[in-house]
Amino acid sequence: MSFPPGSNNYCVAFGSSPENVEVPIISSVAPDVTSVNWPIGKRWIVTGVGEYTLVGLTSAGGTLTANWVLEGVVGGALNTLTGGSGGPLSPTANNINILGTGSQITSTGAGSTITLSIPSAFVAPGSIASTTSITSGTTLAVGTNATVGGTLGVTGTTTLAAVGATNGTFSGTLGVTGTTTLGALNQVGVTNINTSGAATTTIGTGGTGIVAIGNATGNVAVTGRLTASNGLTATAGGLAATGTTTINTSGAAATTIGTGGTGTVAIGNATGNTAVTGSLTTSTTLTATLGAITAANGNLVLGTAGNKVVIATGANASVGTSAAMSGTPGAVTVATTASSATAKIFYSRATTGGTPGHVSITAQDGTGFTLTSTGNETSTFNWWIINA
Numbered sequence: 001m002s003f004p005p006g007s008n009n010y011c012v013a014f015g016s017s018p019e020n021v022e023v024p025i026i027s028s029v030a031p032d033v034t035s036v037n038w039p040i041g042k043r044w045i046v047t048g049v050g051e052y053t054l055v056g057l058t059s060a061g062g063t064l065t066a067n068w069v070l071e072g073v074v075g076g077a078l079n080t081l082t083g084g085s086g087g088p089l090s091p092t093a094n095n096i097n098i099l100g101t102g103s104q105i106t107s108t109g110a111g112s113t114i115t116l117s118i119p120s121a122f123v124a125p126g127s128i129a130s131t132t133s134i135t136s137g138t139t140l141a142v143g144t145n146a147t148v149g150g151t152l153g154v155t156g157t158t159t160l161a162a163v164g165a166t167n168g169t170f171s172g173t174l175g176v177t178g179t180t181t182l183g184a185l186n187q188v189g190v191t192n193i194n195t196s197g198a199a200t201t202t203i204g205t206g207g208t209g210i211v212a213i214g215n216a217t218g219n220v221a222v223t224g225r226l227t228a229s230n231g232l233t234a235t236a237g238g239l240a241a242t243g244t245t246t247i248n249t250s251g252a253a254a255t256t257i258g259t260g261g262t263g264t265v266a267i268g269n270a271t272g273n274t275a276v277t278g279s280l281t282t283s284t285t286l287t288a289t290l291g292a293i294t295a296a297n298g299n300l301v302l303g304t305a306g307n308k309v310v311i312a313t314g315a316n317a318s319v320g321t322s323a324a325m326s327g328t329p330g331a332v333t334v335a336t337t338a339s340s341a342t343a344k345i346f347y348s349r350a351t352t353g354g355t356p357g358h359v360s361i362t363a364q365d366g367t368g369f370t371l372t373s374t375g376n377e378t379s380t381f382n383w384w385i386i387n388a
Helices: none
Strands: 008-011 015-018 025-027 043-046 050-060 063-073 106-110 113-117 121-124 131-134 139-142 151-154 158-161 173-176 180-182 319-321 331-335 344-351 359-365 368-373 380-386
Touching: 331 380, 344 359, 368 380
Parallel strands: 025 043, 121 139, 131 151, 139 158, 151 173, 158 180
Antiparallel strands: 008 015, 043 050, 050 063, 106 113, 319 380, 331 368, 344 380, 359 368
């Protein structure tokens, strides 16, 4: 150790020492505020602990107080850093690095500060538990075998990506408000989406794949109006709509009902009317099993050559052939409930027999009609009844 030049201090029985140079005290105990009998700058070394320096003396109310400062401890002010695992770490070339984990956690040094940062989008390698809030503009990507537990609150425009896509799971309550994107989300249990109904809920509109809703045994309940922009198909079980049902009201596209199946297509009910606006075209037959086919303002048109009017014959029919006339003059009665007092009855000889005469209808009511000839004939007659 070197000392600055100066005069010597003389002490009885100790010889001389350089001026303003204090020999340190070696002790097993540390100094305190009462250790005042020393000049400022005095060093006090506590064996096995460290070194103190007297930096000031303060007098208050006649009491002198010492201010000793611990300058360092055995081994230096900082020797190691200890993390959660790996044990104490010693410096290399007087340096210890504090680093991040790639793109997930980064560290930036400036001046005397090291700042650790988490990016707005990160992959959680383990579990995110308890209550986690993802704010507007943030992307949460949960990686392989990661679990999101507890309550996850999502607000604003937020993206949740790959939850469940790589064995990650989400358990607990997922609260979503605002415009939020859920990518590859597998949710087990009761799932509520937009229960307040204040905003529009959009599911699967941006993709090209199938959007599956519901399950094999339960029912899918739709409250309010269900709108399909490109067809509504029930592959099994049929499509049941209770209440007023409106199909293709714009009329811009063709509406197809039941053309691909082989079963009966039933439209209408037992008490109400089925109204058809526009023309009604059937590819095979048009049958009224109960009631009449009425054209309130139109005609019965057989537009193709060879078309026929086919009417059933037999008892109580509207068309048929009479038995042969008999008697003098000849007459025949046709029994049919298709007749009425106001019906129009058309007739002509089918076969001619006996002495033909002038034939007329001499009686008609709801049980039938009678044809009478002025001659003694035995002819038969074709007849057709039209009730006006």
